Amino acid sequence: xxxxxxxxxxxxxxxxxxxxxxxxxxxxxxxxxxxxxxxxxxxxxxxxxxxxxxxxxxxxxxxxxxxxxxxxxxxxxxxxxxxxxxxxxxxxxxxxxxxxxxxxxxxxxxxxxxxxxxxxxxxxxxxxxxxxxxxxxxxxxxxxxxxxxxxxxxxxxxxxxxxxxxxxxxxxxxxxxxxxxxxxxxxxxxxxxxxxxxxxxxxxxxxxxxxxxxxxxxxxxxxxxxxxxxxxxxx
Numbered sequence: 001x002x003x004x005x006x007x008x009x010x011x012x013x014x015x016x017x018x019x020x021x022x023x024x025x026x027x028x029x030x031x032x033x034x035x036x037x038x039x040x041x042x043x044x045x046x047x048x049x050x051x052x053x054x055x056x057x058x059x060x061x062x063x064x065x066x067x068x069x070x071x072x073x074x075x076x077x078x079x080x081x082x083x084x085x086x087x088x089x090x091x092x093x094x095x096x097x098x099x100x101x102x103x104x105x106x107x108x109x110x111x112x113x114x115x116x117x118x119x120x121x122x123x124x125x126x127x128x129x130x131x132x133x134x135x136x137x138x139x140x141x142x143x144x145x146x147x148x149x150x151x152x153x154x155x156x157x158x159x160x161x162x163x164x165x166x167x168x169x170x171x172x173x174x175x176x177x178x179x180x181x182x183x184x185x186x187x188x189x190x191x192x193x194x195x196x197x198x199x200x201x202x203x204x205x206x207x208x209x210x211x212x213x214x215x216x217x218x219x220x221x222x223x224x225x226x227x228x229x230x231x232x233x234x235x
Contacts, residue, residue, distance in 0.1 A: 001221070001222075001233060001234075003234060004123065004180055004181060004182040004201060004234065005123070005124075005174075005176050005180040005181065006123050006124045006125070006126070006174040006176050006180065006181050006182075007119060007123050007124075007125050007126070007181070007182050007183075007184060008125075008126045008127070008128050008167060008170040008171070008174070008181055008182070008183045008184070008195070008200065009116070009125060009126070009127050009128070009148075009183075009184050009185070010127075010128060010129060010161075010183075010184065010185035010186060010187070010190075010191050011127055011129040011131065011135065011138075012129060012130070012131065013185075013186035013187060013205075013207070014184060014185050014186045014191075014205050014227075015108075015109060015112040015116075015144070015227075016105050016108055016109050016112070016142075017104075017105070017108060017186075017207065018108055018111075018205075018207055018226070018227070019186045019205040019206055019207020019208070019225065020186075020207040020208045021186070021207070021208060021209050021210040023043065023046045023210050024208045024209070024210060025101065025104070026042075026046060026072075026073070026076075026097070026101065027039060027042050027043075027046075029097045029100045029101045029104070030042060030097060032100055033093070033096040033097055033100055035086070035093045035096075035097065036086070036088070037080055037085055037086050038085075041080065041083070041085045042076075042080075044079075044083075045076040045077070045079045045080050045083075045085075046076060048075070048076070048079045049072055049075040049076045049079065052075055053071075053072065053075070053132065057133075058071060058075075059071060059132035059133065059134060060133075060134065061133045061134050061137070062134065062137060063132075063134045063137065064134075064137055064138065064141050065102075065105070065137075065138040065141055065142070066098075066102055066141070068132065068134065068138070069098060069101060069102060069105075070094075070098055073094050073097055073098055074094060077090050077093065077094050106142070109142040109144070110142075111227070111228075112144075112227055113142070113143060113144055113147070115227045115228055115230060115231060116144065116147045117147065118231055118235065119230060119231070119234070119235070120147045122234075122235060123234075124149045124174055125147055125148050125149060126148055126149055126150045126151070126152065126170045126173050126174055127139075127148045127150070127151045127152065128152045128161070128166055128167060128169070128170045128183075129151075129152070129153055129154065130154040130160050130161050130190070131153045131154060131155060132155055133153065133155035133156060135151060135153045136151060136153075139151065149173060149174065150170070150173035150174075152166060152169050152170055152173065154166065157169060161187075161190040161191065161194055162189055162190045162193065162194040163194065164194040164195070164197040164198040165198075166194075167183060167194055167195050167198040167200055168198050170183075171198065171199075171200065177199075178198055178199030178200045179199055179200070179201070181200045181201065182200065182201045182202065182203055182221075182234075183195035183198075183200045183201070183202045183203070184202075184203045184205060184230065185202070185203075185204070185205060186204075186205045186206070186207055188204060188215040188219075189215075191204075192204050192215075192219060192220050193219070196219065196220075201220075201221050202219070202220040202221060203220055203221065203222045203223075203224060203230065204217070204219075204220040204222070204223045204224070205224055205225075205227065206223050206224070206225060207225070
């Protein structure tokens, strides 16, 4: 395989969950701590919270990931209570899920940091993320901030994936031809397809998806199930 000259990484779902969709990550935490709700009801709450956060500037630029996750869970559980789908000590449920999830993310990001550090010794890295405007705080929180040449965040630049233009911004930041850049992301529709449309190469970090939809694994140049596989292939 021809070695690239640079990498663009997605953040959420790629560096923090080992390819697992965030909706599934939260649901598994609900299960681990025993929140008494059905999965279909949780899915409605998750979608409601995501849309609420997308419409309203609730997440502030100063928020850590811990605070961001706390807000997200509060909106979900308030919805479940309003729909009479969750009763009992909701504050305790929220606290338990928050600490469970945050611990999982800290462990995963620590592993991702090791891989990124190795890659950054040989390639320039850029981050391209759909995020709330506080990604720099989150990167600092998890000791990732020094690894990327540039960080391109949707809330800041006004372009969101799956628009290929946001990956073109990443390519321009690397000052390379798109064909020399590999994009690594967990979402087939928001990362892989638009990256290829932008002229980049693509690595699909395939984990547990939000749906059972089948995607064409022959489209990206590589499909991985662990971030460590990038080291084996590109170093």
